[in-house]
Amino acid sequence: MSKEKKTTMIQTMRLSGALCKKIYPLLFLSCVPLACGQDSVTGGGSRTWLRQAIGELSELPDEGVVKVESRRISLSYIDPQRAAQLLALHGYTIGKAEAAIDPSSLPVVIPLPGTTFHEIVPKFGEKFPQTETDPLNELVVFHDASDPSQLGELLDILSTEVDKPARQIIIEAMILEVSSTAIDELGVKWSKSSSVPASGNFINSRLDGLTIGSLIYPGANEALSLVTRAGPNGVFRNLNAQVKALVRQGEAEVLSRPSVMALNNRMAYINVSEEIPVANTSYAVSGNYSSTSFTVKQAGITLTLRPRIDSSGNEVSMQVNAEVTARVPDADVLVRSSSGAVLASSPTISKRDIRTYVRVANNTPFIIGGLIAKDKQSTADKMPVLGAVPLLGKLFRSKRDNVVKREVIIVLTPFVLPEGHVIGKNMPMDEDAFDSVGHQLFRDAYRIRAEDTFDLNYLYENRHLQKMKADVRRVVSRDINLANQYPYSNFYGDAIPGENILCYRQIYEVLKRRDMQKGLDAGRIIFFERDEKTGEGHRVRFLSEYINERVPGILSDEGGVRALALTFNMQRSSGNTDSIFSEPVPEVTLLDCANKDDWTSKLWEMNQSGEGGGEKFTILLRSMKDLTRLKYALLMKKAVELNTEKVALSLSNFTRGRLLLMPRVKEKDIELIDGDVARAFFYSEMYYQAQQVKMREAIEALRALDKGIKKARGNE
Numbered sequence: 001m002s003k004e005k006k007t008t009m010i011q012t013m014r015l016s017g018a019l020c021k022k023i024y025p026l027l028f029l030s031c032v033p034l035a036c037g038q039d040s041v042t043g044g045g046s047r048t049w050l051r052q053a054i055g056e057l058s059e060l061p062d063e064g065v066v067k068v069e070s071r072r073i074s075l076s077y078i079d080p081q082r083a084a085q086l087l088a089l090h091g092y093t094i095g096k097a098e099a100a101i102d103p104s105s106l107p108v109v110i111p112l113p114g115t116t117f118h119e120i121v122p123k124f125g126e127k128f129p130q131t132e133t134d135p136l137n138e139l140v141v142f143h144d145a146s147d148p149s150q151l152g153e154l155l156d157i158l159s160t161e162v163d164k165p166a167r168q169i170i171i172e173a174m175i176l177e178v179s180s181t182a183i184d185e186l187g188v189k190w191s192k193s194s195s196v197p198a199s200g201n202f203i204n205s206r207l208d209g210l211t212i213g214s215l216i217y218p219g220a221n222e223a224l225s226l227v228t229r230a231g232p233n234g235v236f237r238n239l240n241a242q243v244k245a246l247v248r249q250g251e252a253e254v255l256s257r258p259s260v261m262a263l264n265n266r267m268a269y270i271n272v273s274e275e276i277p278v279a280n281t282s283y284a285v286s287g288n289y290s291s292t293s294f295t296v297k298q299a300g301i302t303l304t305l306r307p308r309i310d311s312s313g314n315e316v317s318m319q320v321n322a323e324v325t326a327r328v329p330d331a332d333v334l335v336r337s338s339s340g341a342v343l344a345s346s347p348t349i350s351k352r353d354i355r356t357y358v359r360v361a362n363n364t365p366f367i368i369g370g371l372i373a374k375d376k377q378s379t380a381d382k383m384p385v386l387g388a389v390p391l392l393g394k395l396f397r398s399k400r401d402n403v404v405k406r407e408v409i410i411v412l413t414p415f416v417l418p419e420g421h422v423i424g425k426n427m428p429m430d431e432d433a434f435d436s437v438g439h440q441l442f443r444d445a446y447r448i449r450a451e452d453t454f455d456l457n458y459l460y461e462n463r464h465l466q467k468m469k470a471d472v473r474r475v476v477s478r479d480i481n482l483a484n485q486y487p488y489s490n491f492y493g494d495a496i497p498g499e500n501i502l503c504y505r506q507i508y509e510v511l512k513r514r515d516m517q518k519g520l521d522a523g524r525i526i527f528f529e530r531d532e533k534t535g536e537g538h539r540v541r542f543l544s545e546y547i548n549e550r551v552p553g554i555l556s557d558e559g560g561v562r563a564l565a566l567t568f569n570m571q572r573s574s575g576n577t578d579s580i581f582s583e584p585v586p587e588v589t590l591l592d593c594a595n596k597d598d599w600t601s602k603l604w605e606m607n608q609s610g611e612g613g614g615e616k617f618t619i620l621l622r623s624m625k626d627l628t629r630l631k632y633a634l635l636m637k638k639a640v641e642l643n644t645e646k647v648a649l650s651l652s653n654f655t656r657g658r659l660l661l662m663p664r665v666k667e668k669d670i671e672l673i674d675g676d677v678a679r680a681f682f683y684s685e686m687y688y689q690a691q692q693v694k695m696r697e698a699i700e701a702l703r704a705l706d707k708g709i710k711k712a713r714g715n716e
Helices: 004-011 018-031 046-059 080-091 150-164 180-184 204-205 392-396 463-480 480-484 500-515 543-549 594-603 626-643 675-685 687-716
Strands: 070-072 108-111 138-143 168-179 187-192 224-228 237-243 252-256 259-263 268-283 287-308 315-327 333-336 341-344 349-361 366-384 396-417 444-447 526-529 538-542 562-569 588-593 616-621 659-662
Touching: 070 150, 070 259, 080 108, 080 138, 150 259, 150 463, 150 562, 168 287, 237 333, 252 500, 252 562, 259 268, 259 287, 268 341, 287 341, 287 396, 315 396, 333 349, 333 687, 349 366, 349 396, 463 480, 463 687, 500 626, 500 659, 500 675, 526 543, 538 543, 543 687, 562 594, 562 675, 594 616, 594 675, 616 626, 616 675, 626 675, 675 687
Parallel strands: none
Antiparallel strands: 070 138, 108 138, 168 252, 168 259, 168 396, 187 237, 224 237, 268 287, 287 315, 315 349, 333 341, 366 396, 444 659, 526 538, 562 588, 562 616
8 A cells, every 4th residue: 555545544533532542553563664674463464454453443333432441450569449539539430349330431440349368278177168269359340432531541550659668678686695704805996087188187097097985896706787888978078987786705695687578567475485384283272292283384585666767768657566585494384293293393483574666767776775684593512421421521512603684686677678679688699509400300490690780771771762661651551452552562560671682691601601502412413404305394303413414614613605594584583384294394504604703793684584574593604603593592592591581581571580491402312403492592692682673673663753743633
């Protein structure tokens, strides 16, 4: 169809209201010539887009007809009733589950009632309860299908204003029990910060190295070091304050060092204790011993915390309930028989607790002290035989009473976690211990490290790209169906044009760093070749045999002057039944390729789209290095299949700390080269250039759509 005919068709369609919002984007997907020359959704050219647009137009209702549709929306963080209340404040109609829908008041939001059949753990001896598998925490939205903006705007408000997650916080605790001797040795040392430059005043320029106070340094036995920052944000300007608690054998002991991650304004509970049996003795009416039963009491450390983060994330208000219970030495209560035999004993448990509400700066420790206990210990020594002699034995016995004072010090430090995929206190170190490799019954899993991800600030902080993403978000809020259509899908949400190419390269780096290709036998790699004898179907060829017959120079490290090219035309979206059999069969070509530069140039040229706009990918083998890259491409395809494209090929999901399932290759496995392997081969080598092209194509396509829609609206 010529450009003039397309323009005439647009001008003759005088549609208004909600229908225009639906038709114009679809119309210009087919009518505006795009720089990319193809539709990534359908895989065809402008004719395919036109057929799709006309098909959707034929299904639309007549103007003025309300077509009521419903959608169930799963809430991520908020309760349905609370979500309905917030949506009501935004002007939306909230319906009831038992009432019919009024089409004149669309959209209507109904919070779905919960179910009592989701707690599946019964008490011992009770009947196993009924279980319902229907999802919880959902809304039902009734909307007019002919007005996509109703649903799109509601979903936008839900994601940005209503269904938002609470911030997270990590609270680290250190509980120390310090003896009276160690308490006396606590000290504070003040020193001028060496990082602050001299400003010319007397203190800064003349008293360099100033030290006030003294501190007994515990060396390797140091258990706690609290440092407040110097500078304008410090406790004292240009000073470092260091508080150190001593831990020495017999003087102080670290009882526990737990940490917990909690949601903002939610309670966190830490319990580090042991169970101690306590005897309960009963006597008969005559006063004689009858029986003894035991109950269990806990002794240890209990922390109950409820943090509340301020709006800026710089301060934390925290409710703290701390309790320390311990068994008192040499204070057991003994139960004896009439003859003096010990029948049972019951320990004496000391209890120290504190309840307070504090406000502290983020990443700043604060101390709860003063939980002091005094234990009296008696020690008796005597000489054998002589110490038991009446009267005279006192000369051979000694008794010593010792009073030990112990103070429990609790140090709490809140760490407000940053939003998004940012490395924070919650992220453990990049260590191999977090990988899961070599298990017989479970798949291998690799934890993504810092060196496995690219620094993409040049994308995330690009102002023009962020503006385009904001524009797409506004368009999609008026028609949510556009979120899955090219080119909007490349900019909507966390998506970035060409991000899958960067993820392919990141997966390649992971596999290469672990040298995983060594487990794959090059002699068991196959490809399909057209069967020239019958003219139909294909036959299996082993790659190593084909190379030995036609281009043996590939098997050297330097490579030969000839190269083998396997080109796959990606036709899976064409809709043609012949593509089912033709796509897996590559076009096999032998060509001159003198050196590495020549190989690079030909690899780029042979991976460009054809005249019809369809994608094609080529594997170009010239040396043993290329065979090694082919092995990694086979493993990359397996890794994408294991983790799904949504996870493995999305930058928002391929982040530090996540587990990536890794392929495991067995000795007898036969590996097939196909179009997906060829794509991985190309992207692993020329990822930067290919991503740049995809970015440019998507931007030009989005600009063309924007111009076309504005022009159509101007002709109304």
